[in-house]
Amino acid sequence: MPTENSRQIPRISLHDWDNRKNEIQKEIMNAAENVGFFIIKDQDSPSKADIEEAFRISESFFRLPEDVKSRTPFIREQNTGWEKRAQIRPSTNLPDQKESIQLQYHRRYDPTWPVVDDHIPDFHKTISGFIEKTQTVSMRILSCLAIGLGLEEDYFTKIHDIRSNEAMTTLRLLHYHENETRAIPDGHIRAGAHTDYDFLTLLFQRTGEDGLEVCPGRECYTSFGMSDVWTPVKANTGEIVCNIGDMLMSLSDDRLKSLFHRVRNPRTGESQKARHSIAFFNQPIRSAVIQGPLKKYPPITARDFILDAARRNYAQGEKEREDAIKSSKFQYPDNIRPGIIVSANA
């Protein structure tokens, strides 16, 4: 039996991409096929400074008063907006101990982006620029995976146009609350175990803010089989943690693995400070057809895939969730109904 820490998360350098592209492609494909999680480092962009700046803006946003943040509430149909302790995972039936805001690039001039110029003048510019840079590195990784699956190099990049009106790619800023002044209620966890429904997730963490763990052992995307061996993914500012989502697992006929992961609570004796992370969920445009070269699963549009995944995950336990919400001691803002957060990426 493997034990915690025994499983290595591959670390892949993108240094000298132009000359080392073939070598990098093989490393990425190997990691995606055999592990499902890998860490990208030494990318030109977003640089460590870009990432630090995005975190600075994110922290400033979460420091805003709730009445300002709640002017951009979570909108389920669009998968955008701010929520606080309102995402309930099927694995726990309890709200994740976090707040988050989700943003889509093609909607950047509509009200789903917070208007916070008075408080954070650089919000719009920094976050839009960060999305553009993260999109670029994502497309490099997706082209490596397309080649590895025997597809045309641009097979995936073509369907991931973030400027399209049909785009579903989403940036999520996350803030897990500090536990120095506020204890996490019994049984609750910063983020309950889940897989991401999207295509490919790129996650940014900050040194010293650990807690992300992955759980190998999922057999296929329709299976909820989980082992209970968790492997920590150490947080390092500047690096990018990548994980395969359910949609790419399906489109690869299960060759690439979408793993369960979670964010555990700080243990006694560890830092109880807040954790911030930034997730970039690559998702194909709504009408893209998801089906692998071996046709293991019937064709389905990206939009329907997400709806199905949400249904599969959230149909079970609806009653328990309603009860948990009713007996919850949390005070939710009036415009936020806990339990309605069925995020279309994770």
Ligand SMILES: O=C(O)CCC(=O)C(=O)O
């Ligand atoms: O914050 C993290 O480290 C993980 C977030 C995550 O898994 C998600 O939002 O899907």
Ligand SMILES: [Fe+2]
């Ligand atoms: Fe996730």
